[in-house]
Amino acid sequence: MSEITGKNYIGFEPSAAGDNRFQTFNPQENAANPWEFVEASEKEIDQAVGMAAAAFPSFKTLPGKRRAEFLRAISDEIEALGDALIQTYMLESGLPEGRAKGERGRTMGQLRAFADLIEEGSWVEAVIDTAQPDRTPVPKPDLRKISVPIGPIAVFGSSNFPLAYSTAGGDTASALAAGCPVVVKSHPMHAATGELVASAIVKAAQRTQMPEGVFSNLNSSGIEVGQQLVKHPEIKGVGFTGSIKAGTALYRLAAQREEPIPVFAEMGSINPVISLPGALAEKGEWWAEQYANSVALGVGQFCTNPGLILGLESEALEAFTQILGKELCAKDPACMLHPKILENYQEGSAQMSGKSGTQLVAEYNGSLPPNTPAARVMRVNGTTFLEEPALQHEVFGPFTLVVACEDEKELITVINSLGGQLTGTLLAAATEINQHPEVVSALQQKVGRLIFNGVPTGVEVCPAMQHGGPFPASTDSRFTAVGTLSIRRWVRPVSYQNWPQDQLPPELQDKNPMGLLRLVNGEATREPI
Amino acid sequence: MSEITGKNYIGFEPSAAGDNRFQTFNPQENAANPWEFVEASEKEIDQAVGMAAAAFPSFKTLPGKRRAEFLRAISDEIEALGDALIQTYMLESGLPEGRAKGERGRTMGQLRAFADLIEEGSWVEAVIDTAQPDRTPVPKPDLRKISVPIGPIAVFGSSNFPLAYSTAGGDTASALAAGCPVVVKSHPMHAATGELVASAIVKAAQRTQMPEGVFSNLNSSGIEVGQQLVKHPEIKGVGFTGSIKAGTALYRLAAQREEPIPVFAEMGSINPVISLPGALAEKGEWWAEQYANSVALGVGQFCTNPGLILGLESEALEAFTQILGKELCAKDPACMLHPKILENYQEGSAQMSGKSGTQLVAEYNGSLPPNTPAARVMRVNGTTFLEEPALQHEVFGPFTLVVACEDEKELITVINSLGGQLTGTLLAAATEINQHPEVVSALQQKVGRLIFNGVPTGVEVCPAMQHGGPFPASTDSRFTAVGTLSIRRWVRPVSYQNWPQDQLPPELQDKNPMGLLRLVNGEATREPI
Incomplete structure (x- = not known):
């Protein structure tokens, strides 16, 4: 080296x-x-x-x-x-x-x-509004904008x-x-x-x-x-x-x-996942396995790690939680990026355990190589979660907290109590999503990306991706x-008013030499002027 | 009432x-x-x-x-x-x-x-990237973004x-x-x-x-x-x-x-105007009249008021300055919005006068009704302007400062010394603009809107308008x-991943019921999917 x-x-x-x-x-x-x-x-x-x-x-x-x-x-x-x-x-x-x-x-x-x-x-984003010299009471100038x-x-x-x-x-x-x-x-x-x-x-x-x-x-x-x-x-x-x-x-x-x-x-982001009853009834075990994988991915060291799973108190949620814990703790442990990151993980999960009302569902209990965390699943009820803002803190690592809400009203209150998030996920049966418009509306208000029946880890690089959400997920959700x-993020618009054709950037010239898509007098077109 | x-x-x-x-x-x-x-x-x-x-x-x-x-x-x-x-x-x-x-x-x-x-x-700004379920190593999800x-x-x-x-x-x-x-x-x-x-x-x-x-x-x-x-x-x-x-x-x-x-x-903005020699030689008197009108418009109470005119030391600039002063002070005075605004005007122009090296070119000297300012033109040389940052302060009202630079180099230094501006104007003869690329480049870096052979007052409302520039013209020039x-300014993007068609906002649905222009798999189109 x-x-x-x-x-x-x-x-x-x-x-x-x-x-x-x-x-x-x-x-x-x-x-x-x-x-x-x-x-x-x-x-x-x-x-x-x-x-x-x-x-x-x-x-x-x-x-x-x-x-x-x-x-x-x-x-x-x-x-x-x-x-x-x-x-x-x-x-x-x-x-x-x-x-x-x-x-x-x-x-x-x-x-x-x-x-x-x-x-x-x-x-x-070339935008061109051509002149109207005969407009009254004042002529309209030629304006052309570019980033x-x-x-x-x-x-x-x-x-x-x-x-x-x-x-x-x-x-x-x-x-x-x-x-x-x-x-x-x-x-x-x-x-x-x-x-x-x-x-x-x-x-x-x-x-x-x-x-x-x-x-x-x-x-x-x-x-x-x-x-x-x-x-x-x-x-x-x-x-x-x-x-x-x-x-x-x-x-x-x-x-x-x-x-x-x-x-x-x-x-930071704890990427809330809403598990509706129908999804858990249909394939709760499958989702528990998917989520064990997602929580464990990269030793949980992802900003899209699902750190919070919300559901309604039920046997199905309890069964899901148990399988999630079992599957997560059955995975081979792996080391974190740095001793400091492990230390933060230990502190963060200890703080969770220390709050009254939280319960440990599962914890990896084999021997651990250096700098390697014990994966953990915890649970808490909705009332306790609402009373204790510290339960919203991100525990960076293979950790997730399941929150059992007593009814849909409390579930919505919990969603409304959250800080801004990179992602929010909805697990729902096919006919279930349109029965909970308020849940979806509340979740949308908190997140940059909504995921249906999937996991939040995995951030596709494409024009339609939004990676950034309301604070504290990011400092400028726009x-x-x-x-x-x-x-x-790194550009600002500049307008040229009545600027000579041959001195304009090529992107703004009448002949459109680069064949760009431009907004010309309100119409999107690749045609020259 | x-x-x-x-x-x-x-x-x-x-x-x-x-x-x-x-x-x-x-x-x-x-x-x-x-x-x-x-x-x-x-x-x-x-x-x-x-x-x-x-x-x-x-x-x-x-x-x-x-x-x-x-x-x-x-x-x-x-x-x-x-x-x-x-x-x-x-x-x-x-x-x-x-x-x-x-x-x-x-x-x-x-x-x-x-x-x-x-x-x-x-x-x-609907952006749609459709799924690629067969992509390896991992399938590409369906992602759709909207503001x-x-x-x-x-x-x-x-x-x-x-x-x-x-x-x-x-x-x-x-x-x-x-x-x-x-x-x-x-x-x-x-x-x-x-x-x-x-x-x-x-x-x-x-x-x-x-x-x-x-x-x-x-x-x-x-x-x-x-x-x-x-x-x-x-x-x-x-x-x-x-x-x-x-x-x-x-x-x-x-x-x-x-x-x-x-x-x-x-x-605030002082909207610098660069008067190149050719423009003044060709029609300096005409420009002086135009600028007297622009400075006086709305009793100078516009954020696009031209408060700073830069030129090269010459007889032509001197003649322009004198006519500008004469024309401005020949106008009937009019009252300002409020006594406080007049007070700020008086203080601001007194501060300018108090700086050594500044000279009064012209001042309205007739009688003034209540709350009515005396229009003023002042001048200073480039060296003094560079030494005294307070000369960049906006004097909100019918006031402008002419800066005579000794050469193009000093002119560029003066432009580089300016804070961000809403507008920057170039007065130039037809063949002159392409002889001063550094002047134009320096000016562009400071402003939100560039104007060729015109006045900065008058802000057209159209898609190609940029009203906002680098700080302190605005707090976010983007x-x-x-x-x-x-x-x-008031929206943020949200992505929907694998979201059911009938639950998507209409703007993102395959059938494009509103006939919007959308970016679909990288192509701008109004077609349905």
Whole structure:
């Protein structure tokens, strides 16, 4: 693994001017990994952001086709890292090879999807209203609107997706696609994986002749690097995936700046699942097995993990709960990403157990390798759940809480009491869904994605995906963190009034040289004017 | 004027439970208007928001057609207020009848434009990715995305547009169109105009059988009512038009809430105008006349007022500046909206005069009726402008500052030094614009709307309009405050995964019963699936 230098990338150059050093951790071996990383210094952070700001004017004016080359080159260079990347990923996350390869594929797929999007070009949402010089009392001017990038973006890598939501993940891919330079704050738990991916991005930028400063990668061991980044006057937006506490703190920090900037933080979620009686009567056992799999997936370290299952007090719910517990605890345990994550899991589930009225349904009781959690299913009745807001806290890991409500009214009250969520799932028999319109309406108000008879884990990357929900699922529910429309987080509209044809961006010219879908005088069309 | 009761509307009911009373002011007569208004009490505010939250579930599920009826009824009821509205508007603003009627027309036009938008329905941006059950390694689910309203919105009426950006203005029209109930904080300077318009909205809501709570109107004399509104847990978004200080304070207040909410504040702007030498050589005198008109329009009380004119030191710029001053000061003076606004104007222009290096070019020197400002043109060189950030402050009124830069480099430095702006204008000869790409690039980065050879005053209401720019022009440049796309401020996407056809919103059903333009598997189409 001689590739790992422990250095930052400030623009295209490796740099290690700081004094703070740190290591990553191998949770399988329960030991530090061999490499030493140098945290970015204040000066390096300032340099990286300054270079990003300097690169912005030329990067933003590159045609989509050129930026698409860059994104595809990143995908190629990530692939070219080959097994070194997969091995490093596994050493830093404890996750299995299949997951590593799957996540790499997803990361490359995202980059290519954004390349396709910006090469085609209609994503800029060109809107044209032509002049009416004879209108009375005043002539109507010619107005043409297009999306333009907002400026350098700070991206915070996530702990639980070392590739797909990190250095070259969805935030970076969408920001670069939009024309925004990116400064990544690498996640301290997988700095080596981050460095390898950063090297791929730098190679791709050089190979496709992007301006230096379009990308930098900063090592960090604590919160200081991220805070400095968010406060830097030349940073114009922030992408973040992580905890409610950290994401909200960054959001508030950004709002206190002299120039406030948007922070898109994708944070916690307990992803409520409503199990209606008909679904449990028809195939309660099957659903219990599906949910044991979903809760256990990735050792429960997913933002879409189903942490809350709501139902009506009944024998069917009780039977479902017992099978869920049995099936979940029958699975081979696996280690978590980091001892700290295990510690949080232990604390979180202990807090649940400590609340009066909660009951342990099942707990894994075999021997546990290092950094490995005991999966748990707990239950509580609706009244207790409503009385104790702490039962809504996310327990990040293989844990779920079943809430037995006494009737539909209490079920709706419970749904209304929830914070915002990434997803909400409805398990229902075919004829059952239209009998509970208030349940569906209440659930819709709380979530970004509604799932019918399925599990919330598994986030498809496609235009119709919404990954982001009302606070605290995310800080701005008007945007998605996954899918091609996530590019909208990093752009703002600019209108050109009576601007000369030959000086307009090609996307807005009468002849429509790129053949874009545009809104022209209220009609969507690919025709020239 | 017996119609004016001085009461709030809490839902459909007039209400006056509070203790604080205030009056509006007639700037022409320099005397208080006769009516007494009762400021909303804490309890009334809480009631209004509670009713809005209660109305939300039924209001949001109404078909667009029904909400369109409501918006058109508001327009009709505003028209039915007839001359009483026009007279009240004039008594509270000092603005002339033509302006009052024009603004009423704009307000009604906006309401009808949103009615058309939601009746047609494609604004919800339906995106459909159909299932691929045979995809390996995992099947692709069916995903369908639509925009849904975020919840009750607080709207702050503006001081300078008693109709078009107030009680039933663009913020209210767009939020109601989206399906969000609205609680208006009426502007204290035109509470009577606000009450009349509120009565029209209430009548329209009753006539079209909207749920009570869909609209409330709160009187306020200070900042307390607004602060309580923004902090209320059931308020989910804020629309504001006003000063940088107030808008930024509300933005930060909203970010500090337990659940942060989006605040779209449209604030100050000095709307820089770049006068290139060719334009001044060709028709400098004509431009000076145009700009005298633009600066004087509405007594300079427009957020798009051109407060800053940049040029290169030359005889042509000097001649332009002199004519501008002469023409501006030759106009009949007119009174401002309120003594406080005049006071701010006096203070702001005195601060400009007090800075060393600034020179008075021209000042109206005839006699001035009450509440009437002396129009002023000042000038300064580029170096001084760069040294003194206070010269960027907006002087709200008939004032403009001409900055003579020594060369193009300094001109670009000056542009780069500016805060975000609603508009930026380029005056250039036909062959001149393509000789200054850096000027255009720098200007684009600062503004929401670029204007070629025109004036920034006059904001067309159409889909291609962008009214909103980088901070401090607005708090979130990713959205517009004017035009039909301003509806996007109040919605968030929700995805439905594998949801049964007959339970989907009509907009997402295979058969496309409304004939919407949708993105289906990546292609924009009005066809059914």
